[in-house]
Amino acid sequence: MTIDFQSLISLSPNPYVLMDRNETIIWMNDAYLRATMRTRESIIGRRMFDAFPSEPGTESYELLSASLKRVVETAEVDEIALIRYDIASPDGSMEQRYWSATHTPLLDSDGRVDAILQHTVDVTELHRLRCLRDESGLVRRADAVQHRNLDLQAQRARLTRMFEQAPGFMAVLVGPEHEFAMVNAAYTQLVGREKLVGRRLADALPEVVSQGSIALLDEVRLTGRPYHGRSQEIYFEAVPGAPRDRRFLDFIYQPIFEDGEVAAIFVQGQDMTEVVEAARHQDLLINELNHRVKNTLAIVQSLASQSFRNVEMAGSARQSFEERLRALAGAHNLLTDASWRMTLLDEVVREATAPAAGADACRIEANGPVIALSPRLTVALTMALHELTTNAMKYGALSNDAGRICIAWFREAGNSDYLVLDWQELGGPPVKPSGRKGFGSRLIERGLAAEYGGKAELDFREEGLHCRVVLYAPEVSAA
Template sequence: MAKTIDLVAAFDASPNPYMLLDRDLRFAGMNQAYLDVTQRTREELIGAHVMDVFGAAADGPGREDSQRLEASFRKVLGSGQSDHLALLHYPIRTTGAHGQAVFEERYWSCTHTPIKNDQGEVTHILQHTSDVTDLIRARPTQDGSGNALDEMLGGGVFRRALKVEADNQRLEAERRQLSDVLLNAPGFVAVLSGPDHVVQFCNEACYRLVNHRDILGSTVKEALPELGEQGHLDFLNDVYETGEPVMGRQRAFSLQHSPDGPAANRYIDFAYQPIRDENARVIGVFVQGHDVTDVVMAAERQKLMIDELNHRVKNTLATVQSIAMQTARTHQDPRSFAEAFEARLMALSHTHDLLTKSHWEGADLRAVLEHETLAHGVGRLSLNGPHIALSPARALSLGMIFHELATNAAKYGALAHGDGRVSVDWRVIPHASPQLEIIWSEKVGRPVKKPERRGFGTRLIERNVRHDLRGAVDMSYTEDGLSARFTLPLETEA
C-alpha cells in the first residue's frame, strides 16, 4: 500500500505535465504540473471530455490542430501503441489583466502512451507534454540574423520537428488509405507474420471465406487446421523459407464451416508472396486471392449442358433417321411419304416443346397424352389416371407411341367416325417392382375389321416399348375397336 502511495505522490510531484484519459477520452487523472500549465482545477477536469475542454476555439486552438490531437488519441486506442506529436501548436487559455479569458501562444511536444490491463486491452491513455514554446521563439528571424547556437536550438530543431511531423502525417494518411483499400478489396487479403504464420490482418472477404471464424492473432495451423491436411501449409512454409512466391489457379480448398459440420469445397485463385524487412529478410507472407467457385461450377455446368445437348441431338437424329427409313418402306408414293413423315416429326417436336418448358427435367404423363391427342378434339378422348412423372427419354418414346395410336384411330378407328370415343386409363400396380399400366381403349360404335397386315406404326410401337421402355405391349381388336395394354417398369426418379 505504501508503494502505491509513493507512486501517486511521485506522479503528482513531477515537474512535467501528465494527464490520464479513459477509453471515452474523459479525464481520469492529472498531476499538479498539468493543472498549473493549463490553469485548470482538478474538479473542473475530472470526468470531462478532453475535446470539450481543449477543443478548437476562437482565438485559441485551430480546428486542424484540435483534430490532430484527437486523432492521436484514437490511434493509441486502435493500435495499442504509443503515438508522438513532434510539434503541436496549441494556445492555452489564461486570465488577462482585467480578469478576461485570453489565449496564450504555446507549442508542445506530446507523447501518448497506452495503459493496458492483464488481457492486453487499452484502458487508459497517459499524456506527457513538453512545452517547447521558448525553443520555437528562439529560432532565427526571417532576415537570417542569428548565430549558430540560435540555428541549432531554434530554426534547425523547428524545421526538423515540422518535417518529422509532416512525414508522420503523410505516412499515417497513406497507411489509412492502404488499410481501407485492403479492407474493402473484393478479393480476400491476409497478412501472416513469422515462421508460424500468425494472422495479423484479415479483410472482410477473408472472413467470409473462412465462415467468420475468429482467426486474428492465431497461427494458420491453429485457426485453419484443415488446410495443413491439404498441403497449403507447406506452400506457406516454402514462401517463408525460400522467399519465392507461390501461385495457384482454381485450386480446390476444403474449408470447415463448423467444428462438427461437413467441409465445403471451394475453388480459389491465390498468390502467396514474401514480406521482407529493411534488410531483405523474409518476416511474413502476404496472402491474396479470389473465390472462383461460381466460375468453376458455371464452366462445369456449361460442359455438362453441351455434352447433354450433343447426346440429345444424336439421339434425335437417330430417331428421325429411323422414322424416315420405316416410313419410306410403307409409303411408295412421295406425297403420302411426306405427309406421314411430317406428321411424325411434328409429334416428336411437340414432345420436345413440352420438355423444353420444364428445362428437360421431365414431363407428366397426362401432359404428353394431351399434347399428342389435342388435335382430335378434347371431347372425344377421356384421360384417367394419377400424376406420373416421366423422364425426358420416356416422355419422347411415349409421345411417339401416343401419336401413332391417335393417328391410327383418326384414319381407321374410333376417331374416324363422329360417334367414336377413346379412353386412356393408367395406374400403378404395386408389385415388388412397381409397374405402370396404360390401357388405350377405342369404342367405334360399329363393327371393326382387324387389319390384314402390320403397319409401320405397329412396329414402331412394339420396338419402342421393348427396347426404349423395357416393357411389354398387348394390342388386340375387339368388336368395339383397338385395345392396347402397356406394362412398363415404374421409374423411381424422373
C-alpha cells in the same frame, strides 16, 4: 521491493495526465497542474477539450484530436512533435504556448484501449529563444517532418481502407507459424470467421491443415518462390461438425522479403466457385447434347439401313451415306471437345481426312498457320474435306500406290478476313473430267463457298484434281 508507480509519476517534474478512451480526464500529477495553471478540482472529470477549449477546425484542435483518435483506433503510441496550444491564465487572458506531446495507450484485459496517458513538455521558451536567435529553422523542419508524417499516416489509412474493402480476399501471414497479421473483410467472409489477427493459421482454420495449406506455405517460406492455385478446391468449416463449405479458389501465396529472408507471405485471390460450377454445369449440358446427337445419328443410320435394305443396287449409296454420317459425327466430337466454341483448322483437316483415307492417311500432307474456326464452318469444312478424300480414294491420288495429296491453307493476301484452302492431288491416275457434278462438287461449290461468302474452283487437271476454296472467316481467338 514494491514500487508505487502512481506515487512515482505524481512526484515527476514532467507533466502527466490520464484520460479514459472518451478523453475524460481522470488523473494528473502536480507538474501538469503547474504547467497548465489549473487546479485538480477544476479539470478532473471533464473532457480534455472542455477543460482546455480549442476551436474545431483550428490546427491545435485537429492535431490533438487526431492523435487521440489514432491511439484509440490503433492501440499504439502516437506523438506530436510540436503543437501550439494556448492556455488560459488565472486572469482569463490566453497565453501562447507550444508543446511536445506523447500519447500512450493503456489496454484492458481484452486488448482494447482503456485509457490514454499524455506526457507533455512545454517547449514555449525553447521556441521563443529559437525565434529570437533566428534559429527557427529547426522548428520549421520539425513542423515539415510532422506534416510529412501526417501525410504518411493519411496514405497509410487510405491503403488500409483499400486493403479492407478490396473485392478479392487478402491476408498477411508472418513467422514460421503463419500468424495472421492482416486480413480483409472478403477473407473473413470467405472462411466464415472473425478475430483472426494474432492467431496461427493452424489454430484459426484447423480444417485447412489436412488439405495441405500449411505444407504449401512452408514450401513458399523455405524456397522463396510463390505458389499459384488455380480453381483449387478448398473446404471451410466455420463451426466444428457442421457441413463443410466447398469453395474453388484462384489464389497466390506471395513471399515478402526483408533483408533477403522471407518475413511474411501475402495471400491474395478470388472466389471462383460460381465460375467453376457454371463451367461444370455447361460441360454437363454439352455432354448431354453430345449424347443426344449421337443417339439421333444412330437412329438416322438405323433408318437408312432399314430403308436401303430392300432397294436393289443400293449398297454403294448406303455405304456413302454411312460414311458421311461418320464424318458428321467426327466434326461433332471435335466441337464437343472444344465445348462448342472454336476448333483449329489443322484438327479439322486431320479428323475429316484420316478416317476416310485409313492406312493411306500418311500420304496426305497438311500445312498452314493456326486458324480458329466457328462451329458452323467446322461442320461445313469437315463434310467438304470428307467428300474430297473419298473421291481421291475412289478415283484420284489415293486410288493407286504412288499418289499423294497436298493440303495448304493461309489468309488471303491483302484481306485477312478471307481464308484460302488449297487441295492438290499429285501422282494419281490421269484425271478424266466427268460430265456431271456429284454430291461432293455441289456441296463444295454451292453449299460451302456460297454460304460463307466465298468461291470454289474445281480444276480437273490431268495430273490430279486441284480444288481452291476461298471463305469469309475473320480471325478469331481459339480460346
